[in-house]
Structures are given as C-alpha cells and as structure tokens.
Amino acid sequence: MDGPTPSAPISPMPRHSPQWGDRIFAVLVGLGGVAVLVIVFAVMGVLFYQSADSFHAFGWQFLVNTRWDVRHNVYGVVPFVSSTLLTSAIALLIGFPIAIGSAIFLTTQAPRWMRGPIGSVIELLAAIPSVVYGFWGLYVLGPYMRTTVEPALYRYLGWTGAFSGTPTGTDVLTAGVILAIMVIPTIAAISRETLIAVPISQKEAALSLGATNWETTRVAIVPYARSGIFGATILGLGRALGETMAVTMTIGNHDAVPTSFFSQGQTIASLIANELTNSNGPLQYSAIIEAGLILLFISLGVNIAARLMLWKVLRVERGSTE
Amino acid sequence: MGSTKVKVDHVSAYYGKNRAISDVSVEFEDRKVSAIIGPSGCGKSTLIRCLNRMHETLPRTRIEGRILLDGEDILELDPVHVRRRIGMVFQKPNPFVTMSIYDNVSVALRFNGRHSRDEIDRAVVRSLQQAALWEEVKDRVDAPALSLSGGQQQRLCIARALAAEPEVLLMDEPCSALDPIATTKIESLVNELKNTYTVIIVTHNMQQAARVADNTAFLYLGKLIEVGPTEDLFERPKERLTEQYITGRFG
C-alpha cells in the first residue's frame, strides 16, 4: 500500500526563503549601526581637517596662549577654556547641592503622593530649550543680578577681589547661574535613580537600629548611592560644558580671560556661536574650529567617564535580586 | 513560667486588604528564647516585624491590637525609641556595605548621641565578643564589612544590633542564608544571648526550634494555633494541626 509521499509541505512556503529577507534586514539594520559609528569619526575627521591650519600655525602654543588677537592673527584658547571651566564650576557649585537636596527630598523625605508630580516637574526643567533660558536670562535674571545680587556680593565679598568691576548682570556669574539651573534636572534625575536603587535591606538595617528617617538617609542610603551621585554630577558637568545658547546670551561675549565674577567672558561654545561665520580670515576660522575640537574632546572625555561610572552602578542594581 | 517581656494582645496585621495575621495573642517570656514556627506564608515574619514596628515601614500596612513591652503599648510610642529597645537581625545579612566592621557595629551608638571614642571602642569590642566574632576580626576591625564571609556578616549584624543595647532581640530566620557550620555557630550564640536578652526567633526549621528555643509558638495561615514550652509542643502537641505540621504532613 502506498503511503502518502511527502511532496508539498503542509504549511505554505514563504515566497522567498527567510534567509534572503533576514540578510537584507541585517544589512539595512547594520547600515544604521554603521551610520552611528560613522558620525563619530566624521565629526572628528572634519574638525581635525579644518583645524589643521591653526595647528600648523600655533602648535601646542594654542593651548596655553591667553591672547585671542584678531588684529595680529594670533590665537590661543585659554580665555575660552577658562570661561568654560569657570561657568561650569559655578554651575556645579550652585547646582549640585540643590540637585542632591531635591533628589534626597523626593526619594526619602517627601510624602509619597508628592514624589511623582514634583519629580516630573523638575524633569520639565530639563525640557525647556536653552535659547528660552538665555532669553529669560537676558531679561529677567540678568537685571536681577545687576540690581540686587551682584551689588550685595560686592558689598560682602568684594574684599576677596573676586567681585571687582561694575556689575552689569551680563557676565560669567550670570552665565554660571543659568547653567546651574539647566544642570539641576540632570543631576537630580539620575541621582534619584541611584537613590531608589539602594537595596531596601540597607534601609531596614538602619531603621531596625532605631534610626530616624533622616539618619537612615544619611547613614544607609546616600553613602550607598555615592558613586551614582558622583556620576550624575559628572554628567551634569558634561552638559554644562557644551551649553551654547543660554551662555551666549548672558556671558557678555568678551574674548579674554575673566578676572572676576563680574567679568564678561566667552566660552568655547559661545565663541563658536558668535564668530564662526564672522571670522576675519581662514586662520581665525581654523582656530575657532580647533577650539571646537578641544571642546569636543573635553565633553566626550567627561561623558565617557560619567557613563562608565554610572554603567556599573545602575546595571548592577537593576540586576540585583533585592 | 517567668515574667512576660513582650505581650501580643489580639493583634491583626494587614498588607493593604490582605490580613496576614489574625487576632494573635501570645506572651514571650523574659530572658528566654522563643521560637515562632509554621509553614511559609503563615505570617511568622509579619508577626515578628510587628514587634519592632518594621511592618509599618512598608506602604499601605496596618496593625490592630496592642503590643506590650514591659506593660507599655509600643504602638503608642515613638517607633524610633521602640526600635532602640527591640533590635532585629534579618534573614539575609545586611551590613552597611560602605562601612568597616568597626563602623557597622558602632552605628547605633552614633545615633544615640555623644559617646567618647573610648566608650565606643569598648562597646564595639563587647558587642563583637557577645556575637562570638571578636577573635576572628580583632586585628582587622577597620576592614570593610563585605570582606567577611556570609556567616561572619550575620554575626556582625548581631553585634551591630547588640551594640544598641536592646532588651529584646528579634531574629527573622537568621540562618536560612547560611551554611551548616555558620548555623551551628549562631545557634550556640543564641544560647548565650538569652542570659542577657529576650530572644524571639522565627524559623522554618523545626529542628532548629527544638535545639535553641525554650518556648515555641506555632502559626498557621495567620492564626496562632498553639504555644508552649518547646518540649511540650513537640512531644505532646495539643492541637491536631500542630501534630500534622510537626510530623511533616505539610511543609
């Protein structure tokens, strides 16, 4: 007796073999992946290429020269690096405590119903565009600094010599304050994540010893979240270093090393914004690009450091069974 | 029967709408070891966590009834003070990971106000001795707590709890995460501790209860089924359920 010969399969065959579709898919998707890698190298490549003139002209002097002299075509990056570092330092000095305080408040002290809404609102701070902050800084914060804050600072702290010059409200200090505002949500949001990731067993250990809510936070939770908080801060620093619009509109745009908090200054980012298309010749243009390259390296370096730190902390916690 | 240290009076505890323990009344004798046994889910952890008011640190929890410590209802007192008088050791050792051995033990002292460096030193040594850990760590008290083995970490947690000089020590399945050797060390430790402290220990291991406890309470599905001197409970159980559990009819 003939058994049925298996000729046609029971389920319908796809019109083309799956391998074909899979291969095309892999290629398409791979292109996307390659594009991401290409972007990094392309950015660096273009910047390197365009800053070659400046590098040939000034060499390593570029990194230590404090003059940005358009008339004599001599350029150095120190004024901008110092303003960048100064404004970022101000941003962290002001922003870090506020961000950490908020994060601690929201994760441990605030009543539960408050935590979600207020957390979302603080994250909304991060969504406001830089240019809007700059605008506000120009018309609200700047005048406020000029009329109220800076005279007071001069009165009480003028003896330190760090607050000399006429308070104008458009200076490195104001730019630093705006950066602080912009950096707070970043630091707060990530710190919150690390604080929440602290295993509950640590908290219970403290409570069982008769610790108050605050003592528990201080002894068991915050120390555990230390490296995560540090990583969050570094990430905030990375953001502050690259901010352009808000800084350009509030810093005064003066190409020299700032000598006081009331000095006008120029960060690398604001330098580019102001002078890239208005440069007086190819050498200045190349110098501006080289400054941009330096900014890129600093930002990338800081970001990589932050990510490495956070990667360890957050991935480990997500995998923890507690 | 000696004097009562802790009296649980018609206590029910809830997680949201779930009633984990129903109308439990039991007395724990002063300076004795009392075990709470029962199958998983019977509410023994919940009960012990009520005794130092840890139960209410979780959201949407509730306790009804009274819990008396030397006659005072702890549910009316400040929980922070209650937890200084009633200490706890948890199932999984939970030393503070960022601190050294020394700092872990001295934490409670630092909460309770000013102590001189000298006093703290002496208290740390004393607590580590009471926890039978001193000999093993005496030349490395500044080492990180995590450098200790699991069993040592648990003894560290015991030392840490004892440093606060509680009157009662609660132990929530303290040996379930430990190997047999470490378990034996802790069991003999418990035997020593009862000279100074009232110990209440939750265990899912009946043999352990038989080894360490003077009195034993049997819980099932949130209700207290039977309580009494350990020997009586195991050899002459009064309730059928108790007998079934002890003879292994259910886990």
Next chain:
Amino acid sequence: MTVLAGLCALVALIPLASVVFQAATLGGPVLSISFLTQNPPLPCTPQPGIPCATGGVGSAIQGTLILVGLATAISVPVGLGAAIYAVEFRSRFLGLAISFTADVLTGVPSIIAGVFIYAYFVIYDPSIVFSTITGALALSVIMIPIVTRTCEEALRTVPHAVREAALALGISRWRTTLQIVVTTALPAIVTGILLSVMRASGEAAPLLFTAFGSRLGFQGFNNPINALPLLIYNFAESPYHNWIDLAWGAALILIILILITSVISRLVVQRMVHRMQGG
C-alpha cells in the same frame, strides 16, 4: 533636615516658574491667529503716528515643522536600525561598540553638530551651506544618538523568551524583530522618538550655521529656512520692540509645544500599554 531638603526642591522649581510666568505674561498678549500665520515683519522702531507692523512667527513655525520632520525621517530609521543591530546582534563586538558610541554621542555639544555640518559643506558644496537640508542634517546628528539609545533600552526590556517563542514557531528573524519585538517595545520606542523630537524642536545652536534663519517661509530645500529657536535668538538680542514681543510669543509657543508633547507622549504610551495588556 527635611526642611532643608524640601527647600532645595523648591529652589529648583523657582526658575521654572519664573520662566513660564515670564513667557506667559510677555508672550501671551502677542498670541493670535495672525501671530501663527504671518511672517515676521521688518525691523522697525516705532515712530509717533506710525506703529510698527506686528507680523507673526509663521515662517518660524513652518520652518521648525519642516526641519524637525525631515530630521525625524532621517533619524528614526537610522536610530532604530542601529538599536536593533546593537540589541539583536549583540554578541558581536560591533553591537557593543554601537551601543557605547551612541551613549557617548548624546553628550556631544549641539553646537558641534552644527559646526560639523557647516564645515563639511563649506568644502563639499558651499552653495547649500545655509539650507533646509543642512539644518535637517544637523538636527539629525543630535537626534540619532537619542533615538538609538532609547530604542536600545526599549528593545532590551523585551524578554528573550518572546524572541525564542517566535523563532521556535518558524518566524523569520526579521519578522520576529520587526513585527514582534519592536511591537512589544513600541510604547518605549515612541516615547524615545518623541523625546528626541522635543529636544530637536528647541535647539538653536546647530541651526546657527546651517538653516541660518530667514524672515520668509520655506524657499526650497537648498535655501535658508527659519525656525522658532532661531527666531528667538535673533530677535531677543535685537533692539526692536516688535521683534522682542514676537520672540516672547515664540518662546511661549515652544514651552506649550513641549508641555503638550510631554503630556501626549505619556498618554499615548499609557494607552498603548493598556491596550497591549488587554485592557
């Protein structure tokens, strides 16, 4: 101590309140239909008897929509593709490299993105340096890493068991990925895309040297184009009152847009999750 911490949270919120308040009070009065449709007027200082034209920000709104739309069209396939490659082909070194690179790229200053495109086109094709195309490309440089990263996280949350079940049924790899894995992770993917759209809509720095800005509406892909953030930047620093008023209006619109996008993305995601759970 709680009070101190609470104060910090409060202090953090004050600038937000101030910015929104300012934009609302100065920008609110300017809003109108003509504000949304007309193009910006010429700069003018009001003379007695001759008021300045009010105009509107129509060209900026149009420009933002076109630029962000184009950039999204470029960034989503690339970003999603990269994310899929990184997650599904993870065992290869390339996958890890892509993941890390995208992570790091999100930290590149947005102005560098603009400089990159500008510097490239200055050499490659100077005639279109200031154009819609370059503007969209610059925004893409910013959006792609964000899309990649968020999609990657979204795809990672899909349990391996789902993929295995599909593959075991004989479904081809590409179908499994697109029709099953991506669909499962869709809420998070959509959120990520909306996040990058929000970010791109507010960026001015990358457009300074690419889209460049213009008073007029869309003039073709090869010509400069306006955008809301650019308008704000250009007008805010000008001495002309009619322009400054328009800038506040534009700022208010941006803030409202962001709020709406934020709320919509949350609602849409909730709906999607609800539906997927069979609610």
